[in-house]
Amino acid sequence: MTLKVTVWNEYRHEKTHEEVRNVYPDGLHAPIVEHLLSEGMSVRVATLDEPEHGLSEAVLADTDVLTWWGHMAHAEVSDEIVSRVQERVLNGMGLIVLHSGHYSKIFQRLMGTTCDLIWREANERERIWVVEPGHPIAAGLGPYFEIPSEEMYGERFDIPAPDTLVFVSWFQGGEVFRSGCCYQRGLGKIFYFRPGHETYPTYYQKEVLQVITNAVTWAAPTGASPVTFGNRPSLEKL
Amino acid sequence: MTLKVTVWNEYRHEKTHEEVRNVYPDGLHAPIVEHLLSEGMSVRVATLDEPEHGLSEAVLADTDVLTWWGHMAHAEVSDEIVSRVQERVLNGMGLIVLHSGHYSKIFQRLMGTTCDLIWREANERERIWVVEPGHPIAAGLGPYFEIPSEEMYGERFDIPAPDTLVFVSWFQGGEVFRSGCCYQRGLGKIFYFRPGHETYPTYYQKEVLQVITNAVTWAAPTGASPVTFGNRPSLEKL
Amino acid sequence: MTLKVTVWNEYRHEKTHEEVRNVYPDGLHAPIVEHLLSEGMSVRVATLDEPEHGLSEAVLADTDVLTWWGHMAHAEVSDEIVSRVQERVLNGMGLIVLHSGHYSKIFQRLMGTTCDLIWREANERERIWVVEPGHPIAAGLGPYFEIPSEEMYGERFDIPAPDTLVFVSWFQGGEVFRSGCCYQRGLGKIFYFRPGHETYPTYYQKEVLQVITNAVTWAAPTGASPVTFGNRPSLEKL
Amino acid sequence: MTLKVTVWNEYRHEKTHEEVRNVYPDGLHAPIVEHLLSEGMSVRVATLDEPEHGLSEAVLADTDVLTWWGHMAHAEVSDEIVSRVQERVLNGMGLIVLHSGHYSKIFQRLMGTTCDLIWREANERERIWVVEPGHPIAAGLGPYFEIPSEEMYGERFDIPAPDTLVFVSWFQGGEVFRSGCCYQRGLGKIFYFRPGHETYPTYYQKEVLQVITNAVTWAAPTGASPVTFGNRPSLEKL
Numbered sequence: 001m002t003l004k005v006t007v008w009n010e011y012r013h014e015k016t017h018e019e020v021r022n023v024y025p026d027g028l029h030a031p032i033v034e035h036l037l038s039e040g041m042s043v044r045v046a047t048l049d050e051p052e053h054g055l056s057e058a059v060l061a062d063t064d065v066l067t068w069w070g071h072m073a074h075a076e077v078s079d080e081i082v083s084r085v086q087e088r089v090l091n092g093m094g095l096i097v098l099h100s101g102h103y104s105k106i107f108q109r110l111m112g113t114t115c116d117l118i119w120r121e122a123n124e125r126e127r128i129w130v131v132e133p134g135h136p137i138a139a140g141l142g143p144y145f146e147i148p149s150e151e152m153y154g155e156r157f158d159i160p161a162p163d164t165l166v167f168v169s170w171f172q173g174g175e176v177f178r179s180g181c182c183y184q185r186g187l188g189k190i191f192y193f194r195p196g197h198e199t200y201p202t203y204y205q206k207e208v209l210q211v212i213t214n215a216v217t218w219a220a221p222t223g224a225s226p227v228t229f230g231n232r233p234s235l236e237k238l
Numbered sequence: 239m240t241l242k243v244t245v246w247n248e249y250r251h252e253k254t255h256e257e258v259r260n261v262y263p264d265g266l267h268a269p270i271v272e273h274l275l276s277e278g279m280s281v282r283v284a285t286l287d288e289p290e291h292g293l294s295e296a297v298l299a300d301t302d303v304l305t306w307w308g309h310m311a312h313a314e315v316s317d318e319i320v321s322r323v324q325e326r327v328l329n330g331m332g333l334i335v336l337h338s339g340h341y342s343k344i345f346q347r348l349m350g351t352t353c354d355l356i357w358r359e360a361n362e363r364e365r366i367w368v369v370e371p372g373h374p375i376a377a378g379l380g381p382y383f384e385i386p387s388e389e390m391y392g393e394r395f396d397i398p399a400p401d402t403l404v405f406v407s408w409f410q411g412g413e414v415f416r417s418g419c420c421y422q423r424g425l426g427k428i429f430y431f432r433p434g435h436e437t438y439p440t441y442y443q444k445e446v447l448q449v450i451t452n453a454v455t456w457a458a459p460t461g462a463s464p465v466t467f468g469n470r471p472s473l474e475k476l
Numbered sequence: 477m478t479l480k481v482t483v484w485n486e487y488r489h490e491k492t493h494e495e496v497r498n499v500y501p502d503g504l505h506a507p508i509v510e511h512l513l514s515e516g517m518s519v520r521v522a523t524l525d526e527p528e529h530g531l532s533e534a535v536l537a538d539t540d541v542l543t544w545w546g547h548m549a550h551a552e553v554s555d556e557i558v559s560r561v562q563e564r565v566l567n568g569m570g571l572i573v574l575h576s577g578h579y580s581k582i583f584q585r586l587m588g589t590t591c592d593l594i595w596r597e598a599n600e601r602e603r604i605w606v607v608e609p610g611h612p613i614a615a616g617l618g619p620y621f622e623i624p625s626e627e628m629y630g631e632r633f634d635i636p637a638p639d640t641l642v643f644v645s646w647f648q649g650g651e652v653f654r655s656g657c658c659y660q661r662g663l664g665k666i667f668y669f670r671p672g673h674e675t676y677p678t679y680y681q682k683e684v685l686q687v688i689t690n691a692v693t694w695a696a697p698t699g700a701s702p703v704t705f706g707n708r709p710s711l712e713k714l
Numbered sequence: 715m716t717l718k719v720t721v722w723n724e725y726r727h728e729k730t731h732e733e734v735r736n737v738y739p740d741g742l743h744a745p746i747v748e749h750l751l752s753e754g755m756s757v758r759v760a761t762l763d764e765p766e767h768g769l770s771e772a773v774l775a776d777t778d779v780l781t782w783w784g785h786m787a788h789a790e791v792s793d794e795i796v797s798r799v800q801e802r803v804l805n806g807m808g809l810i811v812l813h814s815g816h817y818s819k820i821f822q823r824l825m826g827t828t829c830d831l832i833w834r835e836a837n838e839r840e841r842i843w844v845v846e847p848g849h850p851i852a853a854g855l856g857p858y859f860e861i862p863s864e865e866m867y868g869e870r871f872d873i874p875a876p877d878t879l880v881f882v883s884w885f886q887g888g889e890v891f892r893s894g895c896c897y898q899r900g901l902g903k904i905f906y907f908r909p910g911h912e913t914y915p916t917y918y919q920k921e922v923l924q925v926i927t928n929a930v931t932w933a934a935p936t937g938a939s940p941v942t943f944g945n946r947p948s949l950e951k952l
Contacts, residue, residue, distance in 0.1 A: 113424055231357060
């Protein structure tokens with residue numbers, strides 16, 4: 001069955017920062033879209049400046065897994081759409097949160113914490129270590145992979161302890177970070193994946209795209225019926 | 239060091255339902271307060287109808303652990319106070335959520351899920367089984383304890399899987415429930431404890447009070463300094 | 477890709493107890509085998525009294541997922557074979573431990589605890605509740621399913637807290653039990669599934685077979701290469 | 715109540731390697747013992763070459779928390795004593811496993827995995843980051859602390875995912891490691907703490923000693939009665 005993925009991109013840096021446009025002339029989402037298409041998935045793009053941020057009820061209802069990249073305009077995402085996405089995740093849609101999406105309203109909403117961290121833009125090397133090599137999101141990777149230039153994100157990362165921790169990053173400047181974090185919330189699966197600063201060609205890198213494919217596949221809904229709650233008669237004689 | 243506990247009670251049923259007032263003439267919080275005092279803790283009461291629901295910045299700053307019981311008026315708790323309590327939990331205050339508090343704004347906010355469940359009021363027996371007997375919250379209990387009459391809460395309970403599951407309830411009518419759930423969120427510890435329907439004398443029961451004491455003690459802050467986030471210089475030469 | 481499953485059965489009760497033979501004339505493994513075959517899997521049977529208990533190096537190397545049912549003769553399983561199975565699990569083979577297999581050497585070895593529990597044979601009703609409905613092992617199930625007659629297993633179940641708890645059982649006699657428990661150990665996935673006393677037709681029941689199929693599928697290896705350990709040169713200049 | 719700690723040291727390197735004796739003239743356990751005494755604990759030392767490795771039934775029965783350092787002679791620890799320690803942990807004794815103790819029989823036994831890892835002796839800097847600052851074992855620490863010279867241990871560390879991950883190490887040579895890992899097994903708490911190669915003065919370092927104190931305190935038994943298992947009559951009428 002073909003997976004239906006909606007790739008959400010804030011899509012602002014690309015319009016306003018030449019440095020970013022040079023790296024991602026068709027938007028930071030473009031290489032992700034191209035890759036997921038090449039994996040046989042059905043892919044749609046949605047962006048902040050579209051009506052309803054491109055995330056109408058119809059679009060979400062037709063989405064198995066949503067990927068989310070945002071950075072400079074988190075505050076412009078409407079609370080109503082955030083609630084809509086949250087509800088859809090709790091009803092089974094997968095959600096892959098990328099890089100600076102850690103500070104998006106939707107991730108904070110689903111985590112219940114600030115999701116804050118320490119950071120530095122200094123063009124440094126990141127080495128992503130696989131700590132749970134038997135997890136499906138690590139399939140096809142070696143013991144680690146390197147990203148030549150990235151922004152640093154470091155601990156303390158203010159998240160709930162992940163249900164499964166798949167990756168831990170090493171940074172040249174001396175920090176570590178929980179870089180691949182799995183969560184189950186309601187019927188939905190969530191994966192946070194650290195890399196992807198807008199000024200680096202991270203989303204063209206083979207291993208990064210492999211992880212995104214793996215994560216989307218892992219986060220696909222199981223087909224569970226919506227759970228119903230409320231008052232119930234007893235099943236046994238009282 | 240004396241633990242400072244604030245016992246928060248919605249305190250509405252007691253005023254409007256004679257059945258509840260008969261069981262808890264001084265409020266549902268009264269036996270909890272009395273018990274925590276007898277354990278040598280410093281205890282303050284706060285209720286919905288006080289200014290700021292009794293949870294001013296000053297009160298929260300002076301609270302190690304907050305217990306929360308609410309039911310009929312969750313919607314009347316102001317979002318501003320919810321944010322204040324959330325921030326205080328993330329900065330280290332413990333939070334013990336009791337019974338129908340599962341559906342409070344503060345618990346939903348910290349969990350990121352609906353916290354919904356199935357339920358029934360039918361005067362039935364609950365048997366609370368200890369599944370993690372080495373956990374401090376289970377100290378002093380046997381393999382299980384019984385509550386003669388309680389409201390049923392049943393699975394699916396729409397919460398994130400607890401960091402530690404301490405209790406599971408059996409109900410006469412045929413259901414089970416994850417009744418004692420531990421979470422770490424930010425610097426704060428959270429414990430959800432199921433029993434305590436307002437028409438039953440649950441909060442006079444020895445084992446229930448023992449669990450509340452254990453939970454408050456477990457959830458006490460460790461004295462960790464607030465975590466600071468943001469931009470950082472590198473620790474190693476780049 | 478066709479999954480290769482080895483269904484291991486102690487296969488002693490069926491030979492010595494008429495009551496069991498009446499329920500499972502071709503062995504307790506027979507309905508499991510038949511079902512997995514009908515799901516398009518490749519299935520092999522292995523039993524205690526075969527040479528190497530049917531679990532030669534060659535058989536294990538050719539097994540994606542092993543299911544394990546044992547009861548009266550745990551002690552007769554050779555430690556050497558237990559070590560072999562453990563090593564194979566750590567290298568990626570899935571393991572589904574059924575019912576009284578909780579007390580098998582291989583489960584105890586992989587868990588590090590006694591795996592003991594309380595129990596009763598009294599022909600009672602078990603109701604298995606789904607507590608994590610978004611997990612792949614719960615796919616296709618409703619909020620719960622019932623087994624009309626089963627042996628009771630109750631808490632405290634002396635296991636490490638599962639990585640994911642999928643099911644909790646309610647028993648007519650008053651107990652609860654963590655009935656569906658997921659673990660990652662090394663590269664391998666392990667699932668413990670409670671039902672299946674030898675005198676009841678449990679393994680003919682549709683929902684039980686559905687769970688076994690789901691679990692086998694979930695526990696399939698990801699294709700990860702064996703992890704290598706040991707001395708390593710530095711990746712950065714020291 | 716005074717905590718009773720038994721500090722177990724293999725105590726071989728100190729006798730055979732001058733380099734080690736120079737750092738720890740009274741044994742690697744000496745600074746740990748001195749520190750725990752200064753914290754008001756009751757401390758006993760036990761070593762490999764004593765009868766029963768110093769771990770008689772009487773000693774273990776009188777021990778709240780056992781710390782374990784071993785390296786060159788893991789194989790000489792008798793399986794009988796390993797079983798005895800395991801049983802005592804499952805019945806509530808805390809266990810703090812230090813550094814190369816990762817490869818001890820007792821840790822492997824309790825984990826069910828190989829506990830293998832990658833390593834390097836190259837005199838490099840380790841920076842230990844606190845990822846769960848609200849955990850009692852992190853009390854009194856800043857965001858990280860450094861050890862000027864240590865052996866490197868790197869991922870993949872073949873352990874079950876810890877119940878709580880408290881520390882992650884950064885190494886100068888490019889690796890990361892889950893350095894502070896909490897487990898509940900039976901009634902007992904286990905903490906693995908990475909640092910402590912025998913040729914470096916790690917166990918004189920203030921932060922390392924602070925962590926050991928915190929861990930011992932955290933791992934203290936809760937006073938839970940031994941759990942009993944076996945056949946049980948029904949609690950409800952069948």
